Amino acid sequence: MAVLERSPTRTRRFGAGPEGEGSKMPCPVQLVCHETGVVQHGFYARGASVSTGIGVPDSTVRTERHRRRQGGALLLQPSTFGRQSGDVMTHQALEALCPPIPQKVESTGLDFGFLADLALKMVYADANCTTERVTEKLKLPASLTEELLQHLYREKFVEIRGLISYGNNRYGMLDRGWQRAQQLLGINGYIGPAPVSLSAYTEMVQRQSAARDPVRPDAVREALAGLVLPDSTVETLGLVAHSRRSLFMIGPAGNGKTTIAKALHNAQRGDIWIPHAIEVDGQVIKVFDLHNHQPVSVDGIGRHDERWVRIKRPIVIVGGELTIETMDLTYSPSVKFYEAPFQMKANGGTLVIDDFGRQRVEPHDLLNRWIVPLEGQVDHLTLHTGKQIEVPFEQQLIFATNLNPAELVDDAFLRRMGYRLTVGPPDKAMYEEIFKRYAAANGFAYDPAALTYVFRLYAAEGRPLRGCEPRDLLERCSDICSFEMLPKVLSDDLLYTAWSNYFASAPDRQQLEGSPLLASH
Ligand SMILES: Nc1ncnc2c1ncn2[C@@H]1O[C@H](COP(=O)(O)OP(=O)(O)OP(=O)(O)O)[C@@H](O)[C@H]1O
Ligand SMILES: [Mg+2]
Numbered sequence: 093m094a095v096l097e098r099s100p101t102r103t104r105r106f107g108a109g110p111e112g113e114g115s116k117m118p119c120p121v122q123l124v125c126h127e128t129g130v131v132q133h134g135f136y137a138r139g140a141s142v143s144t145g146i147g148v149p150d151s152t153v154r155t156e157r158h159r160r161r162q163g164g165a166l167l168l169q170p171s172t173f174g175r176q177s178g179d180v181m182t183h184q185a186l187e188a189l190c191p192p193i194p195q196k197v198e199s200t201g202l203d204f205g206f207l208a209d210l211a212l213k214m215v216y217a218d219a220n221c222t223t224e225r226v227t228e229k230l231k232l233p234a235s236l237t238e239e240l241l242q243h244l245y246r247e248k249f250v251e252i253r254g255l256i257s258y259g260n261n262r263y264g265m266l267d268r269g270w271q272r273a274q275q276l277l278g279i280n281g282y283i284g285p286a287p288v289s290l291s292a293y294t295e296m297v298q299r300q301s302a303a304r305d306p307v308r309p310d311a312v313r314e315a316l317a318g319l320v321l322p323d324s325t326v327e328t329l330g331l332v333a334h335s336r337r338s339l340f341m342i343g344p345a346g347n348g349k350t351t352i353a354k355a356l357h358n359a360q361r362g363d364i365w366i367p368h369a370i371e372v373d374g375q376v377i378k379v380f381d382l383h384n385h386q387p388v389s390v391d392g393i394g395r396h397d398e399r400w401v402r403i404k405r406p407i408v409i410v411g412g413e414l415t416i417e418t419m420d421l422t423y424s425p426s427v428k429f430y431e432a433p434f435q436m437k438a439n440g441g442t443l444v445i446d447d448f449g450r451q452r453v454e455p456h457d458l459l460n461r462w463i464v465p466l467e468g469q470v471d472h473l474t475l476h477t478g479k480q481i482e483v484p485f486e487q488q489l490i491f492a493t494n495l496n497p498a499e500l501v502d503d504a505f506l507r508r509m510g511y512r513l514t515v516g517p518p519d520k521a522m523y524e525e526i527f528k529r530y531a532a533a534n535g536f537a538y539d540p541a542a543l544t545y546v547f548r549l550y551a552a553e554g555r556p557l558r559g560c561e562p563r564d565l566l567e568r569c570s571d572i573c574s575f576e577m578l579p580k581v582l583s584d585d586l587l588y589t590a591w592s593n594y595f596a597s598a599p600d601r602q603q604l605e606g607s608p609l610l611a612s613h
Contacts, residue, residue: 337510
């Protein structure tokens with residue numbers, strides 16, 4: 093039997109019409125399945141059970157009216173209805189983590205004064221300021237925003253310039269407000285969605301980490317399907333993805349290290365919540381950015397605290413540009429707030445330190461910087477005041493290098509790496525498989541004679557095979573065919589030209605005839 097949630101607030105009449113407590117008229121209700129997120133609409137008449145036409149055996153119901161009173165929040169409670177194998181874990185985790193809408197200023201985790209200051213900066217920056225517009229920008233419920241704006245009105249910082257609709261006023265700045273806003277902007281220039289507290293952020297990162305779905309071997313195989321790798325490598329990568337321990341990858345250039353790092357990330361399923369920004373000691377650290385974070389639809393999740401954004405698990409790849417400074421909070425003296433460092437942006441996802449050893453920083457210094465976070469899953473960042481804060485460090489960390497690791501890394505660091513993997517060059521059979529795939533991708537029919545010819549070229553030049561070269565050679569073949577308007581056939585001529593253009597060297601064609609096939613692989 094469906095259960096209608098009883099709440100003291102239901103006894104009050106809401107709005108006009110026959111929906112009051114005394115009425116026996118059916119009122120619209122909303123049934124929320126807390127495992128699937130499915131929302132069903134039905135009708136409730138006092139003393140009757142909920143009728144939805146869907147035969148709900150057990151659920152939690154809240155009336156549409158009550159939902160609206162509560163700022164639109166859906167109550168999320170366990171139910172047995174609509175359980176679907178396969179996605180149960182995901183939805184359960186998702187609902188348990190869905191950040192609830194703050195009903196009062198106290199439940200935002202922020203000071204009233206901090207939020208009022210932020211609201212004032214919003215009125216200052218918006219010539220057509222209304223409650224609705226501030227609500228939209230602050231990402232707080234309208235009732236809460238209006239409370240802040242009314243406070244600014246009482247303090248004579250702003251004036252009310254008219255009523256647009258119930259609870260939606262037009263606001264404008266007063267002289268006292270201008271002065272105050274300018275004073276505030278001199279200290280903290282942040283004008284954007286209300287932040288969350290550092291403790292709320294830390295808790296969310298930890299809860300999401302605990303609730304993550306385990307990575308299964310088929311997900312790893314599927315993610316790595318685009319690469320041709322030895323079984324032992326796939327096995328190791330499966331262990332890395334499943335354990336989320338760090339990985340140190342070494343191997344010659346062009347054999348797929350960066351591609352493996354991205355594929356490993358794709359094996360991690362699920363989306364996460366991150367805040368637009370975090371507040372610490374009145375300072376704001378911006379976390380969400382569209383460059384590193386890809387928002388996903390929240391349809392079916394229900395209403396939530398919009399200070400949080402649901403995103404695909406992030407992957408952040410940093411290369412030669414990495415410095416010790418970029419690993420700390422970046423304070424912009426012009427806007428007077430902080431940007432989170434890239435490792436914090438990667439929380440809940442994957443951080444790839446690519447081309448390790450090519451940074452201008454000493455590898456030893458760089459590695460030392462990671463030892464503490466790796467050990468304790470906590471990173472220490474410094475505010476410009478000198479104060480240190482602790483933020484969670486929860487991500488799959490991957491290092492990749494094509495340099496000699498003996499010259500880069502000391503034992504103290506390697507000891508802290510979960511896994512070490514050498515990504516070597518492909519053997520002839522693997523090369524052939526890669527060649528076949530890229531031939532098809534570039535519109536060529538695979539011809540074993542063409543590959544034999546390519547192997548002769550390698551042998552004549554004494555070049556080692558590389559995983560990237562079938563793609564690179566075949567793409568150049570395709571360029572030539574398209575430019576010269578030739579049929580797409582992998583002739584020796586075509587391969588020779590592509591080879592010369594790619595390597596800027598080629599063996600003598602006369603000597604090539606009858607030269608031995610590549611034997612060393
Ligand atoms: N084993 C492989 N199977 C299929 N394709 C491969 C393989 N190895 C490399 N490739 C191809 O080569 C391209 C380049 O590889 P990638 O950039 O990942 O190499 P890398 O090891 O990171 O090189 P570098 O050390 O220069 O950064 C990939 O996008 C992929 O198309
Ligand atoms: Mg690379």
